Amino acid sequence: MPTVTPLPEGSGTSTRPAAAGWPAVLSVMTGIFAIVTTEILPIGLLTSIGSGFTVSDGTAGLMMTMPGYLAAACAPTVTVATARIDRRLMLCACMFLLASANFIAAAAPAYWAMLLSRALVGVVIGGFWSIGAGLAGRLVPAHSARRATAVIFSAVPLGSVLGVPLGTLVGDLAGWRTSFVVMGLLSVAVLVALAVLVPPLPAGKATRLTALRGMARNRDTRYALLVTVLIVLAHFGAYTYVTPFLEQATHVPPGMITVFLLAYGAAGILGNFLAGTALDRHPHAVFATAGGLIAFAALALPFLGRWDPGAIALLVLWGAGYGAVPVCSQAWFARAAPHAPEAAAVLFTASFQATLSTGALVGGAVMDRTSPSTIMMLGGATAVVAVVAVVSGARPTGSPRGDRGRRRSASGGGPGGGRRPGRPPAR
DSSP, X not given: OOOOOOOOSSSSOOXXXXXXXXXXXXXXXXXXXXXXXXXXXXXXXXXXXXXXXXXXXXXXXXXXXXXXHHHHHHHHHHHHHTTTSOXXXXXXXXXXHHHHHHHHHHTOSSHHHHHHHXXXXXXXXXXXXXXXXXXXXXXXXXXXXXXXXXXXXXXXXXXXXXXXXXXXXXXHHHOHHHHHHHHHHHHHHHHHHHHHHSOOOOOOSOOOHHHHHHHHTOHHHHHHHHHHHHHHHHHHHHHTTHHHHHHHTSOOOGGGHHHHHHHHHHHHXXXXXXXXXXXXXXXXXXXXXHHHHHHHHHHHHHHHTTSHHHHHHHHHHHHHHHHHHHHHHHHHHHHHOTTOHHHHHHHHXXXXXXXXXXXXXXXXXXXXXXXXXXXXXXXHHHHHHHHHHHHHTOOTTSXXXXXXXXXXXXXXXXXXXXXXXXXXXXX
16 A cells, blocks of 8 residues: 655664564554554444443443544644654553553443543554654665555554454454453553564654644645545444444344444455555545445445345445545645655544544434434435545646645645755745
């Protein structure tokens, strides 16, 4: 998935042999996989957790809302506040918090304890993701940096489309608390791997708030933000409550929910792969196709999803569409600020997580007052708006919003103005 051109966070790329750097890359990727899986695991266990604490499905949706909002706040604050701390130490600290959060969830005596664990997950998301997403160029030689970045980002669809179904399967077989125990053990294993395999990564050039403000003034960044907000709002506003829909509308037995989610997950991996191969040449077409698949699936579920074959077919389309969304969104943010990769990762993380939480929160409010079918219709309608936004902003240049915004980002979007050495500032 060669969609992001990484730049080193410190002074110069790594000179370590590629074979020595790849275990470190894989450990970072596994960390992001554990984080993504932990974050959205409640989607597959929503009704089980809700009944265990005697709360409604809408109230149980707060498990998705809380970590997202905290991650949105922590992404810029943690990155800026810890800009001078060794990045390996920060990654290990985040994984320690993630393990703690999972074990708290597994032993939660009441719903408030579950929400406390989710708050810790939000801090981890904001810190680990914003730092880890830009480390590839410091772990492997320059000629392998693009491939290493693709490996790290592959953890997003893997966690979304495989981690949740497998976690749901464990919950069906041994109870939802066991799922969090397994995730806690995985987090501990990742912590050890990071401490052993990742080399010391002294902080280099700090990401400053001025860089983030500069990106916010960038036209390309605002466009990427608009499209990301719309498509993520549509997806998580509806998909957070897909399990209640399958149980109430399709009448799928609880033990079979995992099969439906696995079909969704397998399609998501395919969608991610196809998006990664085509995104460089057709960024708008790929993003519009992803949004269109989500829109069609969500709108058709209340009508065709009342039978098992129809529900599975639509979930496959939905999974293929969403599998392309994270890689498309991150690529658009990175292209809007090519000289400030960590700042782009911070803004991507903050916007994605804030919108994820808003979608889950709004969907929960609607869920408690209407029905899962209404949730699907609203999510589908929002996805249609996202597709319209993508198509209306298409430019024949082959890159989001053309080159004008990129030049503007280069002159003022990154740390120190983002100006290339040896060249005069743009007038």
